[in-house]
Amino acid sequence: METPMILTHIESGVLTLTLNRPDRLNSFNDEMHNQLAEALKIAELDDKVRCLLITGAGRGFCAGQDLNDRNVSVDQETPDLGLSVERFYNPLIRRLNAMPKPIVCAVNGVAAGAGAALALACDITIASSSASFIQSFCRLGLVPDSGGSWFLPRLAGRARAMGMALLGDKVSARQALEWGLIWQVVEPEALVGYTRNLARHLATQPTYGLGLIKHAINSSATNTLDQQLDLERDLQRLGGRSADYREGVSAFVAKRQPVFCGK
């Protein structure tokens, strides 16, 4: 059997998805998209999975679209790149955004194009100090896709978003941290251990409540304060009905460690 392009591994409530085309810097082709879509189904359907960890195999994280793939061949008719975005990239980002479980991203190396957007679409993004982020689209006459043009100005501000998107320069992990694109930078040899522990910790937390938090924060991008206040009220109502809320309160009162079930 051929080597899978997405490796999946479940342990301690954490589903680890590894982008696995190391010889092509884990860049996407249609088949890899299909495999990733299948793997995300596990995360969505399996209650035992309470946290997702996404990383790349080899020295890169993800170089975006594989330019060798037929989608972008230049020798034939003008390709419809919009179709590939519509079919693969947009649904991927939408699913990550809507996933009611925390998603940790371990950026082990270069994250370029849609690969950078993928890293930014995750909830907690940790980069190796040797990693870098590149909005490479401008060099090919293209536009940051997979939410890139949406995430960048929100995370880093307009000036930095414009600089990154129009110049396509490499931004180091440290710079990305300073600009607020990501949550943490750790040394390369510590990345695997650090992110695994973080993901395992998250997998013991009140998953349902964390899902509500994601919902609230993701909605805030388009809501007015008024709408957001109403949404907070509704989500708090749901959170208050969860088993984990009861457990949290009773553990607090009894001065013991809570044991959350994620519901």
Place this chain on the structure above:
Amino acid sequence: MNQDWILSQQVGRVLTLTLNRPEARNALSTDCLALLVQHLEQADADDGVGCVVLTGSARFFAAGADLRELQQQNVAVTLTDRRPQVWRRFCAFSKPVIAAVNGYALGAGCELALASDIVICGENARFGLPEITLGLMPGAGGTQRLIRCVGKSLAYRMVLSGEVIDARQALVAGLVSEVCVDTLTLEKAQWLAAVIARQAPLALRAAKAALKQAQETTLENGLLAERQLFTVLAGTEDRREGIAAFFDKRSPEFKGR
């Protein structure tokens, strides 16, 4: 006819009717629709019911009519179809109906929402009239009610392309009155229904009749009808009670008289 197709639950004066044909994505076959109308007619005669909430499942409000049923109908059969009559009975229901929509409301499901008085939906709700993609067209108010609430351009677009719209578009266009978190849709509809069900039954009936007039007639005739309905209420006990309770700063106790 399977009685379980419609689940019925009453809390206080609010009756909740749930479409329950999961195997058919809540498709509204003629029998299923007729069963729904039976429930409504019972509720119309029941003084204990003040308002009805209509809902489906988390993923489907109702995903259209029964295509197998349609497949078997030629022109002659369609001409004598009892379905339009069933819809007419639905529209004759005199008490307020709130549709609580989660998931897909397509074709007849969308028309059912349009025929309801108020629509509340979840964030992931989708509305559409995909009949055109099957070589047919909406046949239960889709081309008439949609254009009256969302306007020409969007209505033509939806009917002619079969494209669905999401909850946000539906809210902006005026198809729904509120979008909320999916898991609270039914609850919010029931809460609103409880507020409505507390009002004076005769006033509700008259107000609904007046609102329906607005779609049927000229402004002048509508204003005339409104005034007549308004005048009729002047003779009710509940009207005296409502105003008296307002001045006494207490909750009114309506009796439906």
